[in-house]
Amino acid sequence: MKGLFSALLVPFDENGQIIEQGLRDVVRFNIDVQQIDGLYVNGSSGENFLLSTEQKKQIFQIVSDENKGKVKLIAQVGSLNLNEAIELGKYATELGYDSLSAVTPFYYKFTFQEIKAYYETIIRETGNDMIIYAIPALTGVSMSMAQFDELFQNEKIIGVKYTDGNFFLLERLRKQYPNKLIYSGFDEMLIYGAISGVDGAIGSTYNVNGKQAKQIWDLCQTGKVAEAYEVQHKTNDLIEKILELGLYQTLKEILNVKGIQAGTVKQPMSSLDPAKKDAVKHLVEKYEL
Amino acid sequence: MKGLFSALLVPFDENGQIIEQGLRDVVRFNIDVQQIDGLYVNGSSGENFLLSTEQKKQIFQIVSDENKGKVKLIAQVGSLNLNEAIELGKYATELGYDSLSAVTPFYYKFTFQEIKAYYETIIRETGNDMIIYAIPALTGVSMSMAQFDELFQNEKIIGVKYTDGNFFLLERLRKQYPNKLIYSGFDEMLIYGAISGVDGAIGSTYNVNGKQAKQIWDLCQTGKVAEAYEVQHKTNDLIEKILELGLYQTLKEILNVKGIQAGTVKQPMSSLDPAKKDAVKHLVEKYEL
Amino acid sequence: MKGLFSALLVPFDENGQIIEQGLRDVVRFNIDVQQIDGLYVNGSSGENFLLSTEQKKQIFQIVSDENKGKVKLIAQVGSLNLNEAIELGKYATELGYDSLSAVTPFYYKFTFQEIKAYYETIIRETGNDMIIYAIPALTGVSMSMAQFDELFQNEKIIGVKYTDGNFFLLERLRKQYPNKLIYSGFDEMLIYGAISGVDGAIGSTYNVNGKQAKQIWDLCQTGKVAEAYEVQHKTNDLIEKILELGLYQTLKEILNVKGIQAGTVKQPMSSLDPAKKDAVKHLVEKYEL
């Protein structure tokens, strides 16, 4: 369960339906070309929160089928609808996903005790392991060290996908919990996670730029941090451009340029402005994606 | 479409299933006892964002059936899953709901153009009228006057449920759009909406305290604002207590005390602490609910 | 100590020095033309936090001298430098100011106990009454009802200048403390304060539009809220324009148009763009300022 995981992108057609072959190709591209160590399925980058239960299941099934046990698979099943979270958790467990993950519930201002009970319920009902998905910028939920302490008492909570810029808390977590899995998010700050001894990193740009991320990661593992930082600079030049053009839209267009039927984003997200397509093509060439 | 609308509460059992008879009784209690003018169905107070599509439909159906055309019905169909929003919108339209309403999409940081397109799509697909549901404290989406101007160009956007404390913007909207329907939220500030010439107000506490809210509303309509303010004081004494005990949990327990099978809240929300039941009973007596 | 108070504007020259005659004229204009009931001196609108101790004293002195006991005077003496706050508090007390006021200390994240001690120290050292100056949008300090309860135990804390849009808390304060002085801020929401039984309102636009504000205030006192709301509409048309042009810059330019030597704002605030002067002149004519 270590290394780089792509936060898997999912191709959609104009009606918001999954493009199955496109999804299979994205999975293969991640495994064969980007050589990532695992896939984080149905996370924010997978536009999970825009999907129906059936679509989420379809994605879990297709990815598992295409992966054929090759890389590690984490199934994000968190939902404000706890019944759905359980249903998805059971489904992914049966499919053999290596672990579940669940976003902290959002929208309503849940108390920490409610959040904790939510995780306990999913774990109890599925019997699977759980990786907390902490992403305060989208959920508004910032958990304190004391709250992580409380969650990590549960042996089935095996780790956290920590998508936050608070590297002090990340350091504290690492120090206190050497045996929990800690995955950092924010690809543009991969190096900071890597030198902090995280077990892995999960990100959306790894779908198209996994090889370079892997360089950063491997260089850090072997203590070559200065070299890693040079690669991070180059990586961030690219990420800066991608963010300017629109994150998910651009990542999918890059895949399209690479010959993968990556479709478009699902509404309410707006499709890539056609006028930007040339700029994306230029990125692919310039950064040899 | 004027007056006081209850943000309808929905009874759930311990497994998160709708208690149909309880729901029918809550509808009747709102119409017959609280004498509200309409029901806002599947809003935040209805725990809508915790439900499956089927449950949302079930609620739309039961409420419509029980109402029998007695009071006005607004169907909140907004969803991050736009396909679901359309499906719900069509369903509620067929059931004869007087208007649709849709929350601004949240979680992802949608641009205003994406938000606008989301409304246009629901309107186009359903052919029904639309009431914007603006609730920045839960969605993180604050729309400016200029953005409301842009939305209100669309004739099918007939109004806004404005659950925000920015009464300057409310005043500007009222001044600029005398013919759009403006509903204020925040029951504890009903009087401020009422004197601002809003068309109505929508709130969760009206399920149990609609009569008193009606007093505030009617007194304001006839210019007796000082008297209305005295009632608002009393109302807020109650609301303060309800908020201390837990909003939805306490409202449901009040209904339970009144003999309605209002069940409990749906997880991840935590049920009312049994130790607080006496305090709720005391509220019912003290405030003659 | 009841009624409308102008948050007194202070004329500065290009070097950030006080224009004494201009200041005297602004005081006179407020008293004689705008017919306000009092002056709130050295508040945010007086650019107080951009000034030296000597300038603050100079302003206290000039205003007191020009006022000659005509209207009520409140001296805002709050400062992160508590020694300065005390020095100013003693000075204003000697000059006969009717009450002190002090902003909640900001920048550093003071605990409530530190904030409370700050008020107690100023009160003990000056022997004068204190009006809390709560303005969360600028200070980041939002006090809860429980914290106001604790502060209001102190008899020398006679009230609060409450510049916040949380009208629920305002209502709670009014209900609980009928004998404390509550002044609302936010001129564009004057009517909401007025119907809440506040003792007065304090605002910057009253320097130029006090007469119209007075109408809103007086109409509310006599129960003519609907009429007051019509005036608030007109007032807000003006305020909307002023905010677009730049708040303090425009207010001063309006005074300049009226023949008062109101100078400019103090740096770091930027002076009114000369290209906007015509627009300001137009405002003066259109709104008969």
Next chain:
Amino acid sequence: MKGLFSALLVPFDENGQIIEQGLRDVVRFNIDVQQIDGLYVNGSSGENFLLSTEQKKQIFQIVSDENKGKVKLIAQVGSLNLNEAIELGKYATELGYDSLSAVTPFYYKFTFQEIKAYYETIIRETGNDMIIYAIPALTGVSMSMAQFDELFQNEKIIGVKYTDGNFFLLERLRKQYPNKLIYSGFDEMLIYGAISGVDGAIGSTYNVNGKQAKQIWDLCQTGKVAEAYEVQHKTNDLIEKILELGLYQTLKEILNVKGIQAGTVKQPMSSLDPAKKDAVKHLVEKYEL
């Protein structure tokens, strides 16, 4: 101008007066014992924003006198009162401070153009170099890359004290401006700044724990990041305790335990609870401070 700078602590007596000998001893302790490379004088940690102009000057003078040219000195002169900022800037320049620094103006919501003009004015009036002091958590002012681009056009703006956790922006700044001085803040994240090629770091805990910080810094310079991270772990164990006990209060008490007359904090900050003194003594022993 490279290396570790202490954000100099200033001893105050119970009346908020500077303890001159204590200040001299803190300067010596920093230079002789902690072996820091420079002092950042009159920053937030120096309680600068609680002081009178005279006190700020007194501190600049004493520090310069005690330092005798030994280590680099940066004078923070930023103030909402631009006249004071200029006066302080001239004073520190005459005293031979190596560079000025100025906090972004806060409280009022200044536009970027106003902020830029503020820096230009200080530079023009003093003729000295300027280091931007960016500390969004206290000022509420977050500058974008484009805004830094605009500021850094000015050759007299030689760098930035960047006290923020946004390491993506830090990386972008470093990449784009290899010749500007970048100092990171947040001692608990020193390692992340150090591997980012910052020129130095400025922090309050270096007053008492500079030697350990120096280890982190030096290990990173020689590529021994894993070892540095181990030291950061130990350092953060200490910082975590200090933050629990109260930052400035505890740092001063540590100095007191070390025999330096470090006095107390200036009101409105509250003095260390005497009951915590033993815990501080214990820290000094445990961490061999």
